[in-house]
Amino acid sequence: MFVAWRDLRFAKGRFALTGTVILLVALLVGLLSGLTEGLAQRNVSAIAGLPADRIAFRSPDAGQDLSFADSAVTERQWRLWSEAPGVESAEPLGIATTRASAGERGAGVSVLGVAPGSRLVPAGDAFGGGSAVLSRAAAEELGVSAGDPFTLAGRELRVADVRGDAFHNHTPVVWTGLDDWRAVAPPSGEATEPAGTVLALTTTAGADIAATDRRAGTTTVRTGDSLTAIGSYAAENGSLRLMRGFLFAISALVVGAFFTVWTVQRAGDVAVLKALGASTARLLADAVGQALVLLAGGTLLGTALAAAVGALLGSTVPFVLTPAILVGPAAVLIALGTLGAALAIRRITAVDPLTALGSVR
């Protein structure tokens, strides 16, 4: 990197400009990643956090996708799953979106109804029959704490406890008993009262999921795969990831374009060094090292800035940045940038040292 370092210092204006573009892209990528994660948590954290490895839905009508909004499971389906071999537990979970209020304050909430004593909620036996466990955000928005009364779709309930940060479909979660959920849920249109919206299953390796699905008329997926059945999750996540993908591509193109111009400009230097006996491999290593320094520098600064912004934003916006979320995109930025640069720098290979002898052209 003998020449690379000196060129970086000598042409600092040009490198600083490109480095700034890389920094800004890295900052944007970091912010987008934080927003993606934050929005995702407000959308899926209640379901993703369930102590269940599979979710059983009522099989959707032909041509329809799985959807929490359209699902409703019956007592019979619940019983079939509970009795199925290899199924450790099958618990109904009712989901409904409604309004809660306490005094002057109101908030849209997701009501998640569970059976009394359910393992699906921490402290599951602490409530049911007119009392509810509120997630921290729900309690905050309503301005209530344990023991306070509040109203859920016109029904008087009492706060049994406040715990957890669960969100569902961008609204904070209120855990209730199944009876309270049934009271607030819109009519299912079925002849029999539904047991819940879905079944949360804990299975062992021996469970024959497909066979039980056939018998019960359900469709069962892994908990992680069920997240796309939450309203806007797939579309929202998809478009944010697409934006980030575009940023990756833009960064690689900018770096590639810069190093194309730069490599063409220094073709004369490269010819001289080759004529003096420098091997192509050493010249390539020198130039790629330079690209790596620029990329790593810009990306690290941009990512650090994103982390700082994330820390300043705090919990007021849906924004979550952890080192694990930052490292991946930063590594992708550096890797794709290096690829773009390497494609540009590759033309060092084609420089003919003969051109260094000015008079022979």
Next chain:
Amino acid sequence: MSLELNDVTLTYPDGDTRLTALDRVDLSVPGGCLTAVVGPSGSGKSSLLAVAATLITPDTGTVTVDGVRTTGMGRGALTELRGRRIGIAFQHPHLLPSLTAVEQLQVMAGLGGRAARGARGRAMELLDAVGLADLAGRRPHRLSGGQRQRVNLARALTNDPAVLLVDEPTSALDHERGAAVVELIARLTRERGTATVLVTHDRAHLPAADRVVEFAG
């Protein structure tokens, strides 16, 4: 330390035919001998230098550098040979804009091509030999044309070459400075025992040479 060209013919493609730049040229330069090559423009002087520098392979004939026959050697091996045994001073100094004068001489060691140890000390010695020790820290844009040409010359000597090839080192200089550079080349050739080929337009420089080869137009 010597350079031998035997029966070298070099042609360039020229439309449908080929243009003969070197026609069965023989040249033998022993160590410590300054050979000047003169001739009109287009007579093949630079082509001769390019062949001697292993930058271009002749159609026929052999080039022997310091006892090594280059015929049939691959690109990589030729690059290495240049790095170890050949010094080239270019017509235009072609200094790297980001490097100081002393760094111009360290660049090959810096890139890992040669032993890096002691590179700076040797570079300073060489700068001293061409009278530029004071300007070691200057970048090319702050050096005069003559100073650049001397750095160019010193750089050609950093690998202790057996063969030194110099192409019109004075073309960008006034007569007085040009003469000083040629004097310097003659002195370094004798001190270091290099087999030196100097291409020049200026007949006034010929007395400094041990031998003169005339190329016809």
